[in-house]
Amino acid sequence: MKRVPQDSAPESTHRARNAVARERLERASSPADAVEAVGEIVSQLFGSEEYALLAVDRTRTRLSLVTSFGIDPASFRDRSMAEGLIGRVARRGASFLAGRSSRLGASEEELSLSACVPIMEGGRVAGVLAIFRLLPHKRGISAGDVELLDILSVHAAPALAAPAAAPPPPSSPTATLPPPFAASSRLKSVYLYPGDAFVSDSPVELTTILGSCVAVCLWDTMLHIGGMSHYLLPASPLGQSASLRFGDAAIPALLASLERLGSRKHSVQAKLFGGAAVNASAQARGGAELGRRNVEMARRMLGDHGIRIVAEDVGGTAGRKLRFRTDDGLALVKVLGNG
Incomplete structure (x- = not known):
């Protein structure tokens, strides 16, 4: 087993990832779009499925929940800025980073807090973004992650204007993963970063x-x-070297790596996932949504190589968590959304 050879240093990957995050936020054309962008950046680029976005109220004494995912929202719907680590970030405008900041004064629900950053607007703290448990592949917060959090701090304020999150119906059923997800824990697991193969x-x-x-x-x-x-953009810009961040380079590189293991195209099949319009109103260059262009590139490249697509789950407006098994080709998808 091996990773497909990379053509760029990790620092370069971080720069590209953070540039994508900044552009996503800057192109948000409504508060709802900005909320979707924040959710995608936290889950896909930072690496957490547990977060809460809270806004400072007019009295500047309390925080109200704008959106959340993966946590019980009850403790975050209305909080005093005088309590806990989240309140401290809102009062002082200084980020909390696990392993780098003091946990003194943490409330019970903040024990799993990995990061909390102030959301700035007009030189004042307008809200906070609290991120809890990291995904299993994350061993901690890197310098590149800190830069990504800084981007969220500076550019995520439009999301705070979205309508406050409504409490779920009392009888709302609890979502459960299908049995294959539990059984899959027997396999060795490898997390794939954006721009990786x-x-x-x-x-x-x-x-x-x-x-x-x-x-x-x-x-x-x-x-x-x-x-x-897992690629971020459909094609390499003119004058830029090929990279696994771009579909027109990533797909041939993946196929070539399989062929080096003895695979032949006539026995290879493909499955496609992603390409959501997570920032639905923001248009990428050329007037087409970025997700749709990414999907179109995959279909075109696979068609050029004679690879049959046997299944896909693409488009829509929600993120996805994907698990793919190399021994039997089984793919399992969990839809990610805001709570």
Whole structure:
């Protein structure tokens, strides 16, 4: 098993990731679009499925919940700025970072807090973004992550104008994962970052989070080997070197890596995921949504290589968590949304 060779240093990947985040936020044309952008950035680029966005009220003494995901919202709907780590961030305008900041004064629900950043507007703290448990692949907060949090701090204020999150109906059923997700824990798991690709000739479960990005999963029906690419943009800009961040380079590189393991195109099938319009009103260059352009690139590239697409879950307005098994080609998708 191996990662498809990269052509850029990690610092370059962080810069590209953060540039995508900044552009996503700057292009938000409404508060709802901005909320969607924040959710995608936290889940897909930062690496957490548990977060809350809170706004400072007019009295500047309390915080109200704008949106959340993966947490019990009851403790965050209305909070005093005088309590806990989240309140401290709102009062002082200084970020909390696990392992770098003091946890003194943390409330019970803040024990799993990984980061909390002030959302700035007009030189004042207008709200806070609290991020809780990180995804399993994350070993901590890197310098690139800190830069990403700074981008959210500076550009996420429009999201605070969205209508406050409504409490769920009392009888709302609890979502449960289908049995295959539980069984999959027996496999070795590898998390795929945006702009990354991985192939394996032994059983591995590849996991990633998708918004407007696209994951292409390839599986050889004869050899029972497979791999996945996760790219952010459809094509490399003119004058820029090829990179796995772009579909026109990532898909051929993934296929070439499988062929080096003995795979042949006639026995390879593909599955496509992602390409959501998570910032539905914001238009990418050329007037087409970024997610749709990413999907179109995958279909075109796979068609050019004679690879049949046997399944897909693309488009829509919600993010996705994807798990793909290289031993049997099984793909499992969980829809991500704001609570």
